[in-house]
Amino acid sequence: MAFLGTGYLGTTYAICFAELGYEVIGFDVDIDKIARLADGEVPFHEPGLDELLKRNLAAGRLRFCTNLAETADFGDVHFICVGTPQRVDGMGADLSHIEAVVTGLARHLTRKALIVGKSTVPVGTAEWVEQLVGKHAPAELGVEVAWSPEFLQEGFAVEDVLRPNRIVVGVNSEWASRMHYAAHKGVLDLAATEDRELPVVVTDFATAELVKVAANAFLATKVSFINAMAEVCEVAGGDVTQLARALGYDPRIGNRFLQAGVGFGGGCLPKDIRAFQARAQELGAGEALRFLHEVDLINQRRRTRVLQLAADLLACRSGPAGPDLSGTRIAVLGATFKPNSDDVRDAPALAVAALLAKAGAYVHVYDPQGMHNARRAQPDLTYAPTMTDVVRDADLVCVLTEWADFRNADPHALGTLVTNRRIIDGRNCLDPTLWIQAGWEYRGMGRP
Numbered sequence: 001m002a003f004l005g006t007g008y009l010g011t012t013y014a015i016c017f018a019e020l021g022y023e024v025i026g027f028d029v030d031i032d033k034i035a036r037l038a039d040g041e042v043p044f045h046e047p048g049l050d051e052l053l054k055r056n057l058a059a060g061r062l063r064f065c066t067n068l069a070e071t072a073d074f075g076d077v078h079f080i081c082v083g084t085p086q087r088v089d090g091m092g093a094d095l096s097h098i099e100a101v102v103t104g105l106a107r108h109l110t111r112k113a114l115i116v117g118k119s120t121v122p123v124g125t126a127e128w129v130e131q132l133v134g135k136h137a138p139a140e141l142g143v144e145v146a147w148s149p150e151f152l153q154e155g156f157a158v159e160d161v162l163r164p165n166r167i168v169v170g171v172n173s174e175w176a177s178r179m180h181y182a183a184h185k186g187v188l189d190l191a192a193t194e195d196r197e198l199p200v201v202v203t204d205f206a207t208a209e210l211v212k213v214a215a216n217a218f219l220a221t222k223v224s225f226i227n228a229m230a231e232v233c234e235v236a237g238g239d240v241t242q243l244a245r246a247l248g249y250d251p252r253i254g255n256r257f258l259q260a261g262v263g264f265g266g267g268c269l270p271k272d273i274r275a276f277q278a279r280a281q282e283l284g285a286g287e288a289l290r291f292l293h294e295v296d297l298i299n300q301r302r303r304t305r306v307l308q309l310a311a312d313l314l315a316c317r318s319g320p321a322g323p324d325l326s327g328t329r330i331a332v333l334g335a336t337f338k339p340n341s342d343d344v345r346d347a348p349a350l351a352v353a354a355l356l357a358k359a360g361a362y363v364h365v366y367d368p369q370g371m372h373n374a375r376r377a378q379p380d381l382t383y384a385p386t387m388t389d390v391v392r393d394a395d396l397v398c399v400l401t402e403w404a405d406f407r408n409a410d411p412h413a414l415g416t417l418v419t420n421r422r423i424i425d426g427r428n429c430l431d432p433t434l435w436i437q438a439g440w441e442y443r444g445m446g447r448p
């Protein structure tokens with residue numbers, strides 16, 4: 001089988017499916033990325049993936065290339081894993097990578113094959129891809145299309161691919177359904193061996209596409225819900241962490257994705273809820289998703305909340321352009337959108353660091369895995385090589401990604417390095433008692 005687009009999604013899939021015993025090829029237009037993968041180096045941080053890559057390259061089940069004809073010739077099933085970023089001119093999804101890869105692949109196919117879309121796309125895309133294939137692949141081959149959205153979480157990607165909690169696929173024929181099943185037999189067999197239930201939802205194109213964006217809309221809403229409660233706690237004197245804990249005991253609500261903080265980010269949730277709204281609007285159902293606009297606004301407001309807290313702690317004045325943090329030194333702990341990843345796409349941590357710098361602060365950033373990507377995304381910020389270096393002489397420390405290193409940091413040891421013991425816990429991941437006892441002025445999100 002072939003995986004086209006070897007980013008976070010495609011690389012993890014290619015490697016894990018080789019691990020399951022399939023013969024796999026990974027294709028990308030990024031020559032550097034393919035060279036690194038072929039060399040046994042995962043071009044991003046994902047726990048457990050390096051070892052699996054090396055093992056499967058050595059076993060000869062896995063290879064990588066930049067040649068579309070070779071890829072077309074190799075695969076019976078072609079998984080489309082290219083990016084679908086937000087359009088630069090609006091909220092909708094940019095489908096140009098999908099169009100390029102599908103058109104190119106279709107032209108090179110020489111036998112019947114199944115093209116399975118895994119990228120997150122607006123509803124209607126699978127049908128459009130089917131038309132593209134009809135136009136560019138020789139008709140007599142009978143190439144078919146399926147859409148199987150992906151739910152993996154960065155940081156847990158290997159586990160999520162090998163042991164997904166469900167498989168969803170939209171198909172138009174019995175043959176496509178059978179081929180898709182065969183392509184997932186390894187995952188299903190593993191579940192059976194481990195006596196795990198693995199539900200498979202076989203449905204139509206539109207429903208399969210919608211499952212993914214609906215799931216992300218729900219998760220984003222849950223995060224923004226608790227962040228909205230944090231806003232209320234801040235003015236009412238409540239503690240959102242205790243509120244969330246008490247809410248989470250209700251099994252209908254549950255405690256996951258119910259942590260107030262600087263909000264969600266990453267390469268999926270923000271762009272997916274925007275693209276979902278844009279598509280619903282095009283289809284005449286814009287009103288149904290108007291709440292997602294509010295979800296997005298709540299999320300953005302949490303980022304500026306850190307700026308306000310910083311101004312408050314540093315006793316800085318606000319001018320017409322907002323707080324003026326000139327002359328202050330701020331250490332930012334975290335750049336990635338979540339721990340155990342190097343992904344800084346739309347990361348709240350990096351966005352807040354940029355906001356603090358824009359307000360005049362001298363901002364130093366440290367992240368255990370995200371430094372390379374952060375430097376590229378925000379070249380104007382200053383970066384420090386270690387946690388010790390970043391906090392040295394700081395007037396304020398902001399924890400904005402909940403890496404274990406930061407959660408477990410020793411407030412006494414860090415206290416000897418800073419100029420002033422002030423800390424903003426943007427993820428509510430520290431124990432306030434410990435920090436306050438060590439002489440720190442502590443501020444969490446939505447806590448008194």
Ligand SMILES: NC(=O)c1ccc[n+]([C@@H]2O[C@H](COP(=O)([O-])OP(=O)(O)OC[C@H]3O[C@@H](n4cnc5c(N)ncnc54)[C@H](O)[C@@H]3O)[C@@H](O)[C@H]2O)c1
Nearest residue numbers: 005006007008009028029030082083084097100101119120
């Ligand atoms: N990252 C995740 O956790 C995750 C989870 C679920 C779904 N998704 C979805 O999967 C898709 C890919 O996400 P990602 O995070 O892997 O993105 P990514 O940016 O890491 O990877 C996309 C890859 O596609 C390649 N590409 C672009 N045009 C190409 C072309 N014409 N031919 C071949 N390759 C091409 C790029 O070079 C890049 O390597 C997106 O639609 C995303 O929403 C991602």
